Amino acid sequence: MDNLIKGWEVVIGLEVHAQISTDTKLFSQSSTAFGSDPNTQVSFYDAAMPGMLPVLNEKAIDLAIKTGLGIKGTVNKISRFDRKNYFYPDLPSGYQISQLYHPIITDGVITIEQQDGTSKEIRVERIHVEQDAGKSVHDLSPDCSYVDLNRSGTPLMEIVSRPDMRSSYEAMQYVKKLRTILRYIGSSDCNMDQGNLRVDANISIHKPGTPFGNRVEIKNINSIKFLGQALDYEIERQIIAQEMGEEIHQETRLFDSAKCETRTMRSKENAEDYRYFPDPDLKPVILTDARIEKMKSEMPELPDEKMARFINDYRLTQSDAKVLTEEIETADCFERAVKASKNKPEDSAKLIANWIIVELFAILNKENKTLQEISFPIENIAELVDLILDKTINGKIAKTVFAEMTQNGKKPKEIINELGLVQIQDDKTIRDAIKNVIANSPQQVEQYKQGKEQLFGFFVGQTMKALQGKGNPELINKILKEEL
Amino acid sequence: MKQNLTISEVRKDLRNKEYTSYELTQYYLDQIKKSDLNAYITVCEDKALEAAKIADEKIANGEDRPLLGVPLAIKDLYCTKGIKTTAASKMLENFVPEYESTVTQNLLDDGAVFLGKTNMDEFAMGSANVTSYFGECYLPYRKKSAPDQKLVPGGSSGGSAAAVAADLCVSSTGSDTGGSIRQPAAFAGLVGIKPTYGLCSRWGMVAFASSLDQAGPIAKNVEDAAIMLKSMASYDEKDSTSEKVDIPDYTSFLGQSIKGLRIGIAKEYIQDLSEEQLKILEQTKNWLKDAGCEMVDISLKTTPYALPAYYIIAPAEASSNLARYDGVRYTHRAEHYNNIEELYINSRSEGFGEEVKRRILTGTYVLSAGYYDAYYNKALKIQKMIKDDFKNNAFSKVDLVLTLTTPSTAFAVEEIEHMSPVEIYLNDIFTVNANIAGLPAMSVPAALSKDGLPMGVQLIGNRFREGDIFKAAHVIEQSANFGELRRQILRG
Structure with missing residues (x-):
């Protein structure tokens, strides 16, 4: 695919x-809970008191x-922590403990879907474990700054890709896919509102066949949307600069999401x-083989594997399988519903997928809810699909039942009986x-009879109307043909 | 009150009700007040008397703990809960920890009474106790040839050595990064041991160079050192470099036969010794031989590289360890600044002394991009070579290595003023190797110089073989009859 x-x-890394999902910090027993009062989750170590280790x-x-x-990486049996020294008030010890020389993970890969639907492998150079810094607050007072050390020492993974991405789209797909993987594994909540996932983007442009250009680093982008915006802005800025004959300097820039632009930091x-x-x-x-094996045995099915299985076992389309596997919760809900169905998966799964993706997602979107917040058990969707499959209700009635079900949480059978919706x-009678x-x-x-066959639909509609929408459409078709 | 009491004497006397811990503590507090040696930075009179009173009650109730009611001096490098802990720096002039270091907690758990916090070189950086923000500190001794000159107690644990030598406490704690226990112990005619790296917890010790720092006692004799070390040492989950090993009763080694113990003399340690120093070493060898030891000539070719490696690794770690003293939280903060940069610069410029700044600069330099490989990385390689050298060329053949502790006896304040930093650094020439290699090493007094000053010899042992050191040191102590010698020099 031509991305020029x-x-x-464009070259992006x-x-x-x-943030690693642990209850306590990387090197102390303080809580990592989000949203507490400032400086309430700070141990002597977190505050870098003398002699604390x-x-x-x-x-x-x-x-x-x-x-x-x-990410199919190499787990290094020996890794080591290094100190990164710099002065800042929200870094109490004057150094961040990170892993520069010997990271715990090297050489992984993440497969993304490109715009044309084909897949592409993005190489991951390394993952290292490090501490987060605290938070400096500069806008509470005109003449002083405040420091909140609750975040100080929170464990992070820094996941560093190779410069393998060629567009802002690929970069966004990469972060989305990475987020999906981390959430599957449970190693990070990736909650962007809480700053649990932050991205630094390295970007340069060059003419194909020539060496890479000077790269610019855009720091601390905290959403996938902003990543796309920052990269698009930066790509345009660099191209304009190049076309005007200006040189691109290696520098660090910040993304201003309000103005939607990047500007020089240093x-x-x-x-x-x-x-x-x-x-x-x-x-x-030092990691033992036994420990690595134990982690392997605890690994969940990963999104790519799950997607392949959904396509294979449930005969789902690639796009349905992708949507259902993006969040592990969605995939789990779907499978729970499939299991709850009295029909064979090859008969029910496609319908269940459809009801979740089309009808349920529409409601969640409208009500701005997540799948965990729905007020009825997901098994009810299976029951609904079973009722369709055994022809108790038709598709049209099913929508009515679904709407009722999402409002009052009652089981589909109950609703049908109460409202007399049985087909x-x-x-x-028909x-x-x-x-x-x-x-x-x-x-x-x-x-x-004179040959205007389109009128058949008119008779179906009239019959259905007479039957208050509850008639079995197939039977209506069959009997109509006989009677006409 | 009896003078020069040792721990076992105090324990016996307290049990026999010859005096109470309260009376003994009061005695030491009075002596400290009368003293002009500046051995203590902080004296905690009320807390000490209160602790002594509690100890007396416990003794009355028949409780028996290794240090119950024994008044100790604590180097001002150990964080002590509710007691100012300064590391002899203006930076921490008003710092009162809300936690107790593991080592001092161990001593408290064994019943010790803390008289106060002793003077030291600022952040343990120095060999003469002259870099202290709270002023110089002196030995209670004089040279025969220059009785007017005040002598430094060595460093960095100078205050602890002075306090024990002048009988301003029963015993004391020090800390040793390159010789900071052993050199002052040698100058003061005392016993000082730096145990194997990892034997004592570093939790709550103000860090100088994390990979080299070790706690240890400075004591009046080998037995006191054994009792103190047993109490101070412990495996500590809070220190990731702490080692889970059995900690024996070190006093059980005293009096044990050393027949067949192999003592190595490395030629690299004796090359530049004076006649007097060689004589003392020879005498020590003879004592050990008489007790049945076997003397073995060995060669440790890496010896000359230890000091240069030390003065790269230690400042490098210090430059990072001392970054937390930034004027933001609990440290000295400059009065005048316009922005955060100035807050840092002014607070640190005012808060740190010259020697500390010199080492921070050295450390920052050797870690800088472009110099890291040339200096720091090379120093780490040398460290590895030194460790291997001890393993392959010493402890494959011998149980202990015998050396002198220091290249000279205690010097005068006036002499220090004419020394360059590098000349002062040379004080560590015999001691740094043990730190670089993580090995246990003790200085034990062996004789008085012609000028009437104590001279110490050093025993370096294999990892966690402190027992071998205590065994041999006890023989040297008995042979030298140093207790009597110290009483002589104290009388002048």
């Missing part, structure tokens, strides 16, 4: 910082291992020297109704 813009090729949270390492397995000349060195307070992280299957329709429409019968 005015002859320029991403560094994604995902880090003790590694092994849960964070387990989740990093799983993440590595989830140039390469002012780049900090972080004086990385191995943290002498921590021993190397009329009785030959005589035939009587048809006879009536024919008797009352001599003109149309005449025209139909």
Whole structure:
């Protein structure tokens, strides 16, 4: 696929910082809960009091291992923590503990879907585990800043891709897919509102066949939408600059989401020297085969595998399978419903998928709810589909039942009984109704007999109306043909 | 009150009701007040007396703990809950920790009474206790040749050494990154041991160089050192570099036969010794030989590289460890600043002394991009070589390595003023190797110099073989009859 813009090729690499889902911080026992009062989740260690030492949270390492397995990466049996030294008030110790020289995971891959539907592999160079900093608040007072250390020491994974993306679309797909994988594994909530997923984007442009251009880093982008906007802005800025004959300087830029533009934060000349060195307070992280095997045994089915299985076992289309597997909760709901159905999966699954994707999602969208917030058990959708399949109700009635079901949470059978919506299957009742329709429409019968076959629909509609929509459409068709 | 009491004497006397811990504590507090050695930065009179009173009640109730009611001096590097902890820096002039370091908690759990916090070189950086923000500190001794000159107690645990030597406490804690326990112990005629890296927890110790720092005692004799170390050492989950090992009763090694113990003399350690120093080493060898030890000549070729490696690794770690003293939270904060950059610069410029700044600059330099490989990485390689050298060329053949502790005896304040930083750094030449290799090492007094000052010899042991050191040190102590020698020099 040709991604060139005015002859320029865009090269993008991403560094994604995902908060690891642990209850406590990476090196202390403080809680990582979101939204507490400032500085209420701060231990002596988090505040870098004299003589305080880090003790590694092994849960964070387990989740990093799983993440590595989830992107088919190499889990390094020896990794090590290094200190990244810089001064900032929300970094109490004056250094961030990270893994520069020996990261825990190297060489993974994430498969994304390109705009034309084909798939592409984006290589992941490394995943390393590190601490988050605290938060500086500059807008509470005109003459002083405040520091909240609740975040200080929260475990993060930094997932660094190779410069394999060639458009903002691919970059967004990459983050979406990564997010899906992390959520499947349970290694990160990836809750963007809480800053649990932040992206630094490296971007450059060049003419194909020439070396990569100078790269610009856009820091701290906190949503997939903003990532797309920031990259689009930056691509245009760089192309315009190049076409005007200006040089692109290696620099760090910030994305201003309000103005939808990027601007210079610091140039390469002012780049900090972080004086990385191995943290002498921590021993190397040495992983046994048994531990890695245990993590393997705990791995869930991953999105790509699940999608393939949905297509294969449930005969779903690729696009339906993709939608259903994007969030593990959706996939689980779908499978629960399929299991609850009395019909064979090959008969019910497609219908269930359809009801979830079309009808249920429409309601969730309208009411701005998530799947977890629906007020009825997902098994009710299976019951509804079963009622359709055994012809108790027809598709039209089913929509009425569905609407009722989402409002009051009652089971479909109850609704049908209460509202008397059971499909009329009785030959005589239908035939009587048809006879009536024919008797009352001599003109149309005449025209139909003269060859105006489109009028067949008119008779079906009239019959259905007479039966208050409850007639079995197939029977109506059959008997109408006989009677006409 | 009896003078120069040791821990076992105090324990016996307290049980026999010769005096109470309260009386003993009061005695030391009075002595400290009378002293002009500046051995203490903080004296915690009320807390000490209160603790002594509680100890007396416990003794009356028949409780028996290793240090119950024993008044100790604590190096001001250990965070002590509710007691100001300064690391002898203006930076921490008003810092009162809300937590107790593991080592001092262990001592408290064993019943110790803390008299106060002792003077030291600022952030443990120095070899003469002259970098302290709270002023110099002195030994209670003088040279015969220059009785007017005040002598430094060595460093960085100078205050602890001075306090024990001058009998301003029963025993004390020090800390040792490159020789900070052993050099002052040697200068003061005391016993000081830096145990194997990982034996004592570093939790709650103000960090200088994390990979080298170790806690240890400075004591009046080998037995006190054994009792103190047993109490201070513990496996600690809060320190990831703490080692889970059995901690024996070190006093059980005292008096054990050392017949057949192999003692290595490395030629690299004796090359530049004076006649007097060689004589003392020879005498020590003879004592050990008489006790049945076997002397083995060995060679540790990496010896000369330890000091340069040390002065790269230690400042590198220090430059990072001391970044937290930034003027933002609990430290000294400059009065005048216009922005965060100035807050940092002014607070740190005012809060740190010259030697600390020198080491931060050195450390920052050796870790900088472009210099990392040339300095820091090379120093780590040398560290590995030194470890291997000890393993392959010492402890494959011998149980202990015997050296002198220091290249000189205690020097005068006036002499220090004429020394360059590098000349002062050379004080660590015999001691840093044990830190670089993580090995246990003790200084034990062996003799008095012609000028009447204590001289110490050093025993370096294999990892977690402190027992071997205690065994041999006890023999040296008995042979040198140093207790009597110290009483002589104290009388002048």
